[in-house]
Amino acid sequence: MSDADTPDVLVLRKGTHGTPIEQYADAIRERLPDHTVELARTPAEESEAIRDARFVTGMTLEDDLLAAAETLEVFACAYAGTGHLPLAELEERGVAVTNASGVHGPNIGEHVLGAILSFTRRFHVGARRQRRREWRHYKAHELQGSTVTVVGLGAIGQSVCDRLEPFGVDTIGVRYSPEKGGPTDEVVGFEGDAFDDALARTDYLVLACPLTETTRGLIDREAFVTMDPESVLVNIARGPVVETDALVEALRSNWIRGASLDVTDPEPLPEEHPLWTFENVQITPHNAGHTPRYYDRLADIVAENRRRVDESETDTDLENQVLP
Template identity: 55%
Template sequence: MSDPDVLVQRQKIHGMDGTTYAAALRERRPDLTVVHPDTPEEEREHLRTVRASTGFALSPEQLEIAKNLELFAGVYAGTGHLDLDAFERHGVAVTNGAGVHVPNISEYVIGMLIAHARRFPRSIRNQERESWHTHPVSEVSGSRVAVVGLGAIGRGIVERLDAFDVETVGVRYSPEKGGPTEEVYGFDEVHAAVTDAEYVVLACPLTETTAKLVDADLLRTMRSDAVLVNIARGGVVDTDALVSALRTNDIKSAALDVTDPEPLPAGHPLWRLENATVTPHNAGNTPEYFERCADILAENLERLDSGETLRNRVV
């Protein structure tokens, strides 16, 4: 029996394991031998001979035995947990999973914009109380949306907002590169970007620049009828400042899929605020995760053979 071509590492994500990933990859590349081991020992043995491996990570020790490895396909968008220098020393290309979350996280954001415009959380609470009370609502249509972070997810959000006839502005590290929004600002201009926005969507990585970007000062700049949606990282927001702004109606409401601290502990004030919607870092959850990872890897295996530039390459 010939050596396998691709090793799908043992992994679990969103309630699915690597067998789903391996099956999706076999559908796309039936000409290749794709293996998914049952044990760590099998995984190590396959790693000695395969051209490509895909999963969460490979350690420098694993790279030492992976003599034939040409490509490691990470399934996360982030690569901060990887020793990229070790991959470079071994001549192994590294790609990430950027773009895998675009459809599902974009849908989460659109859903939250509509939910907070139509005040669905209040309607749900009234239903639980068997209380028939109408209340004023607003519309997403015709509003201004500031998207902070114009990576794959930020761009996907802007693309889907086009159907709602909104004005969009973006914030990115290199505003001179432009983007899909009507205006693009740098992070040093974030106050100007959010000042007229009814909705502010955080879709940026957590870095030294973005840590506590949404602080008391920025919340003061935002409109009093603004809705904040965070699908970035909890640390992008100063939680104490946000709680204070929500309590005093300095902004209208917030939809938070990520928090600081995370998980949000029992008894935290964000659980009890009626103008805050909290979900358990669930926007990225999708049954299509491994299908989309397989799309990227199948394409990159073809590019590897043809010498083309790899999609999502980071090393």
């Protein structure tokens, strides 16, 4: 492929959320009308086009494609997480990698707020009685004055806190570097008594953190015993942040009031798993990230970074850059 035929932006063929990848390519074209944007729609097209492409965007980058990419300079990952990428190889080759951090903020923030309000007003109880055509009052709760702990204060955690602001709640943030502060009334770290003390005071525990060595199994049996029996767990992070067997035990033993799970461990959740049977568990199939504006927000980031590459003759800082 000659330089004249090499696209300014190459879009790989895998989409997400059931939305056609053509919409992503079109969104980038709208933002970069003076650039060529090519969508590689088949494996053969990907292998051919990536050989000379310098700026590539996609959900994944398989080893065989990376091996074929002779001149790759920037890979714009279309997911917020990059753990599935061959990061060591990309770093060794000096490829700049960006991610989609912040794209999910509004919709996941709304998902979390909806889950909290659903358990506060116990809509699941109302829905069950409606199905039975049973007009019978039930007790509900009030969100105002509650304590909400948000584990992880990145773009999603910030979005959650922003949406909680009008509800008159007290907020506790948990992050690796609590000395940096955050958007919550108080901030604690993952280690020591401060985290356990936060759990003991929490009415709604929102997990919005990445899966790391520190957060894997963070919410275990001891955590559930520490939590108040009226507390509710909301997990939009990753399934393994919660020890599943401990969660099942906590629900069976009334150690917590309920759980809203957008992620599970294992995932997908097997049909025979007991979590399906609890009436005080809300399960969504890793759906909090879905938004009709996903590709638009992602295209904003990618187009801006393409412009920065154009304007710089040397190394340049890119939005959402994770490598190098």
